[in-house]
Amino acid sequence: DAGVTQSPTHLIKTRGQQVTLRCSPKSGHDTVSWYQQALGQGPQFIFQYYEEEERQRGNFPDRFSGHQFPNYSSELNVNALLLGDSALYLCASRKADTQYFGPGTRLTVL
């Protein structure tokens, strides 16, 4: 049984560019959440998708958007990248009351 998978593993972008990150949840999981983890900090909740709709959103600007597909996989899009967007982006899928995290995508903005 594959766990939560994310792609790409890491990428480098320049300020002002746009980026798309991808996540496939664990088998049987239907809810996907995205978190941003800056260096030396705990993960910060960005938003959560369930039944292809954004159900809850954290304190992140509209530059951060997402999508969930019928197979429960999800994308995180970030527009107009800033240097401060450099972080590890984590995807988590949910079953019952626990969340299981993927390995993350490390984004560096130059």
Add this chain to the structure above:
Amino acid sequence: QKEVEQDPGPLSVPEGAIVSLNCTYSNSAFQYFMWYRQYSRKGPELLMYTYSSGNKEDGRFTAQVDKSSKYISLFIRDSQPSDSATYLCAMSARGGATNKLIFGTGTLLAVQP
């Protein structure tokens, strides 16, 4: 004030020691409490999950929740060098479809052989 406070460490202990990791929180609505372990440049791995107050034991790990004091702990017995990682506490107010997790900053643990 942050909703969840966690001492960032680093905490260095000799192999075989008992490790105590702690978090305090301010939101009395939190009911679900988790501990995650995160190795360098990896995603967090769920270690322990507790609902409401009480203790839970799993092998060398024991999680304690004291809701009256808004204080949670993770104890690691017979610590091993492989336990060296960052330990994150996380909590949420609700289960179900809207359980946004609030994390502490993480405590970096180093177990010396």
